[in-house]
Amino acid sequence: MSLFRLDSSIRGQGSVSREVADTVQRAYTEQHPHATVVRRDLGTDPVPADAWSTAALAGFTPEDRRSDAQWAARALAAELADEILGADAALIAAPLYNFGVPHHLKAWIDLLITDPRFAPGNTPLAGRPVTLVVARGGGYGAGTPREGWDHATPYLVRILADVWGADVTVVAAELTLADVTPAMEGLRPAAAESKARAHELAEETGKALGSRAAA
Numbered sequence: 001m002s003l004f005r006l007d008s009s010i011r012g013q014g015s016v017s018r019e020v021a022d023t024v025q026r027a028y029t030e031q032h033p034h035a036t037v038v039r040r041d042l043g044t045d046p047v048p049a050d051a052w053s054t055a056a057l058a059g060f061t062p063e064d065r066r067s068d069a070q071w072a073a074r075a076l077a078a079e080l081a082d083e084i085l086g087a088d089a090a091l092i093a094a095p096l097y098n099f100g101v102p103h104h105l106k107a108w109i110d111l112l113i114t115d116p117r118f119a120p121g122n123t124p125l126a127g128r129p130v131t132l133v134v135a136r137g138g139g140y141g142a143g144t145p146r147e148g149w150d151h152a153t154p155y156l157v158r159i160l161a162d163v164w165g166a167d168v169t170v171v172a173a174e175l176t177l178a179d180v181t182p183a184m185e186g187l188r189p190a191a192a193e194s195k196a197r198a199h200e201l202a203e204e205t206g207k208a209l210g211s212r213a214a215a
């Protein structure tokens, strides 16, 4: 049994999405100590920015006329597909950047979709558990001024669950900028509470996944 973990924060130190994902991973491996954890870190090792367009255009090019670059981009897409399909569960950590999905993560998704197994109409992750950890600097709850401005989480759930068929659990920590933003000082207790709740759900989710995998 194995877990595939994907990080996408550009930060190492202080990254809340990594910290909460660590909790999921620790709880998972505590339940299932012999599990393999395969990791890809898009923050430190992004997929090349032109890989998607090259792989997509290869799809419109007869095989005997494809360039070396097109074959390489298709091979990278296949490698990404093998990686996530080879695991029984996935853990994806995503910060909110500029009200949207991190561009490294979007590049990973787009490239994956060029692999025939992830092509539209297929549900390659059908029934597979995916834990999506989200970290947001601001607050986006119902009734807040920025309600509806998080365009990352709904998009990621759309792709993972509705397009690829995964069984998705969202673990979100928000107001993560409160500690370092003087204007958000009054929101620090709410930020601490949000992070504590995220860790609790992360623990619960990791434990459930690990014990299911170990069974």
Ligand SMILES: Cc1cc2nc3c(=O)[nH]c(=O)nc-3n(C[C@H](O)[C@H](O)[C@H](O)COP(=O)(O)O)c2cc1C
Binding pocket: 009, 010, 011, 014, 015, 016, 017, 018, 094, 095, 096, 097, 098, 099, 100, 135, 136, 137, 138, 139, 176, 177
């Ligand atoms: C370049 C950049 C853009 C960001 N844009 C937003 C944003 O649009 N909305 C928001 O709430 N927070 C935004 N943030 C704050 C991050 O969502 C927040 O710091 C989050 O905790 C980042 O994830 P990490 O802690 O795992 O690095 C941004 C941060 C960076 C570095």
